[in-house]
Amino acid sequence: MIELDSVTRSFQVGDQWVRALRGVSVTIATGEFVSIMGPSGSGKSTLLNLLGLLDRPDSGLYRIDGLDVTALTEAEAARVRREKIGFVFQFFHLVPRLSAADNVALPMMLAGVQPAERRERVVRLLADVGLTQRASHLPAQLSGGQLQRVAIARAMSMNPSLLLADEPTGNLDRSTGREVLALLEELNRRGTTLIVVTHDQEIGARAGRRIAMEDGHVVADSCPSGARP
Amino acid sequence: MTPRDTFSLAWGSLAYQPGRTLLIALAMSIGVASVVVLTALGEGARRYVLDQFASLGTGLLIVIPGRAETSGGAPGVLSGQTSRDLTLADADAVARLRDVARVAPLNVGVAQVSRGGLSREAVLLGSTAGLLEIRHMHLIQGHYLPAGPNDQATPVCVLGERIRAELFGQANALGEWVRIGDRRFRVIGVLATQGQQMGFDSDETVAIPVAAAQQLFNTVSLFRILVEARGRDAVAAVKEDLLALLKVRHENDADVTVITQDAVLATFDRIFTALTLAVSGIAAISLGVAGVLIMNVMLVSVAQRRSEIGLLKALGATAAQVRGLFLAEAGLIAALGAAVGLLLGLAASFVLGRLYPVLPITPPPWAMAAAVTTALVAALLFAWLPARKAARLDAAQALARR
Ligand SMILES: Nc1ncnc2c1ncn2[C@@H]1O[C@H](COP(=O)(O)OP(=O)(O)OP(=O)(O)O)[C@@H](O)[C@H]1O
Ligand SMILES: [Mg+2]
Numbered sequence: 001m002i003e004l005d006s007v008t009r010s011f012q013v014g015d016q017w018v019r020a021l022r023g024v025s026v027t028i029a030t031g032e033f034v035s036i037m038g039p040s041g042s043g044k045s046t047l048l049n050l051l052g053l054l055d056r057p058d059s060g061l062y063r064i065d066g067l068d069v070t071a072l073t074e075a076e077a078a079r080v081r082r083e084k085i086g087f088v089f090q091f092f093h094l095v096p097r098l099s100a101a102d103n104v105a106l107p108m109m110l111a112g113v114q115p116a117e118r119r120e121r122v123v124r125l126l127a128d129v130g131l132t133q134r135a136s137h138l139p140a141q142l143s144g145g146q147l148q149r150v151a152i153a154r155a156m157s158m159n160p161s162l163l164l165a166d167e168p169t170g171n172l173d174r175s176t177g178r179e180v181l182a183l184l185e186e187l188n189r190r191g192t193t194l195i196v197v198t199h200d201q202e203i204g205a206r207a208g209r210r211i212a213m214e215d216g217h218v219v220a221d222s223c224p225s226g227a228r229p
Numbered sequence: 230m231t232p233r234d235t236f237s238l239a240w241g242s243l244a245y246q247p248g249r250t251l252l253i254a255l256a257m258s259i260g261v262a263s264v265v266v267l268t269a270l271g272e273g274a275r276r277y278v279l280d281q282f283a284s285l286g287t288g289l290l291i292v293i294p295g296r297a298e299t300s301g302g303a304p305g306v307l308s309g310q311t312s313r314d315l316t317l318a319d320a321d322a323v324a325r326l327r328d329v330a331r332v333a334p335l336n337v338g339v340a341q342v343s344r345g346g347l348s349r350e351a352v353l354l355g356s357t358a359g360l361l362e363i364r365h366m367h368l369i370q371g372h373y374l375p376a377g378p379n380d381q382a383t384p385v386c387v388l389g390e391r392i393r394a395e396l397f398g399q400a401n402a403l404g405e406w407v408r409i410g411d412r413r414f415r416v417i418g419v420l421a422t423q424g425q426q427m428g429f430d431s432d433e434t435v436a437i438p439v440a441a442a443q444q445l446f447n448t449v450s451l452f453r454i455l456v457e458a459r460g461r462d463a464v465a466a467v468k469e470d471l472l473a474l475l476k477v478r479h480e481n482d483a484d485v486t487v488i489t490q491d492a493v494l495a496t497f498d499r500i501f502t503a504l505t506l507a508v509s510g511i512a513a514i515s516l517g518v519a520g521v522l523i524m525n526v527m528l529v530s531v532a533q534r535r536s537e538i539g540l541l542k543a544l545g546a547t548a549a550q551v552r553g554l555f556l557a558e559a560g561l562i563a564a565l566g567a568a569v570g571l572l573l574g575l576a577a578s579f580v581l582g583r584l585y586p587v588l589p590i591t592p593p594p595w596a597m598a599a600a601v602t603t604a605l606v607a608a609l610l611f612a613w614l615p616a617r618k619a620a621r622l623d624a625a626q627a628l629a630r631r
Binding site: 045049052054055074075078079081082083087089091093095096097098106107109110111112154158 | 230231234238241242244245536537539540541542543544545546547548549550623624625628629
């Protein structure tokens with residue numbers, strides 16, 4: 001359960017203030033699949049960063065499962081990210097010197113999971129995204145779709161309850177994009193809350209709940225109550 | 230994150246840029262190697278000098294006319310002003326003290342020594358039979374100055390090897406006459422060549438009875454009295470007895486200074502230790518320079534790896550973990566450099582030791598430990614700033630690729 005209440009966020013650019021979020025209130029229930037769409041600069045990524053605790057609101061409330069996370073210390077916020085939140089990025093962000101398996105293991109390494117257990121889980125995670133054969137490959141040896149699947153396996157490695165994806169298909173061709181989305185939808189079906197920022201109408205339409213943003217506001221929400229069965 | 234994982238991640242990123250890593254490690258290793266070599270040299274010099282002193286005898290006491298000034302140094306030598314002269318009678322009295330093995334009164338001067346047409350300047354030592362043993366000298370021919378009353382100016386002399394060679398060449402010297410100043414002396418012995426010893430070359434000396442030297446130099450005061458105690462343990466007691474005796478003999482005026490071997494040794498020890506420390510301190514500066522290099526390279530690295538750092542944070546790394554990763558990188562490089570530097574330093578010391586066999590060159594363990602510690606501490610200190618920068622990086626911004 002995610003609750004945002006009148007959240008604002010501004011950035012200083014030179015001596016100007018850019019108001020990226022101008023009071024956003026949304027409630028998202030566990031297990032929802034939400035798409036966020038809107039023109040460039042409307043604040044989608046800013047919102048996603050706040051949801052992922054990579055950034056903090058200037059004002060407003062943010063609660064995860066009832067816990068006010070705006071008041072967390074840096075280390076506590078890192079712990080919440082580690083245990084509850086998975087990220088998928090447009091530019092994949094794999095560590096180039098680490099193999100696919102090691103990239104997938106990275107969050108578990110940070111969490112202090114023992115090597116034996118790490119190896120076991122990595123095998124399963126790579127199998128889930130269909131990359132068992134590629135475990136020892138470096139990112140430079142993989143295609144875009146494969147990179148994103150490694151990134152998804154990595155995002156799922158700590159079994160998070162919330163998966164945040166910022167334009168996950170933005171760098172992929174249409175058919176690869178569909179495969180990646182199918183993978184994300186499969187994870188959502190297994191119970192993970194999925195929030196996807198996208199410019200792709202087709203992907204946006206597949207989400208159970210569609211949020212539209214413009215100029216720092218939520219301008220449309222297909223299911224504002226958040227009470228989706 | 231376990232320390233093992235931290236180090237393996239850090240090692241991975243170092244191995245990913247081997248050129249950069251080796252360059253920094255090289256800078257570190259040069260610093261460590263120079264500390265090791267310079268301290269080895271300093272220690273070698275110190276031990277060389279101490280050995281030289283020890284070879285002069287550990288029971289040696291030197292009596293110098295004049296009171297020790299608070300400013301230290303050897304009184305009476307530089308100023309030439311003493312309240313009361315040391316005399317041959319003083320030396321005789323000293324010889325009768327308990328635990329005194331030998332006494333050699335000493336007058337030193339420079340005089341022209343000639344034979345036939347050949348002539349040369351020599352250091353003239355006026356002394357007695359005891360000097361031979363006190364200074365650990367040896368004869369190759371004849372015998373040394375005759376034992377007997379000190380005030381007997383027997384016209385005999387003992388030549389240093391080089392003086393003999395220059396005056397006599399292949400010819401026999403023993404029993405021949407040489408002219409020293411305006412007197413004639415018969416050669417009764419020749420010293421074995423011994424070379425330089427504490428800046429004093431016995432090969433260049435001519436020894437004559439002290440009474441004869443005093444007549445030549447027209448003086449009744451001694452330059453020194455050399456005293457050898459029966460063993461090292463007796464030195465302190467002999468020193469006290471000496472001072473007491475000479476005070477009584479000099480009308481209750483404590484106007485002589487007694488230098489013991491131990492005191493001289495301790496002074497040299499201090500001087501050389503200070504020198505070694507100073508030199509290795511200068512070498513340690515190069516470790517600081519290597520530290521600055523680490524800082525620069527790491528700052529560049531943090532800038533280049535912004536998105537990687539942002540990613541780690543997104544995956545749940547705390548600021549402390551990110552900082553730890555960068556410090557681990559610096560620590561690993563420094564450890565690598567220090568290890569190579571130690572090997573280099575040991576190898577260089579070994580080669581130097583072969584080139585200069587008289588110097589006992591071995592790097593002291595404390596210096597090796599200090600060099601390695603300094604390298605690690607410098608690396609971690611200088612890496613602190615880049616590591617902190619990485620830890621404070623705004624993850625959202627780093628991942629955004631703006
Ligand atoms: N760190 C920042 N510093 C300055 N301005 C920022 C920063 N982050 C976002 N902004 C500004 O805030 C506004 C919203 O940015 P945001 O990245 O959320 O847009 P977006 O909806 O994700 O756009 P796009 O579809 O292009 O990714 C923009 O005007 C952007 O320039
Ligand atoms: Mg965006």
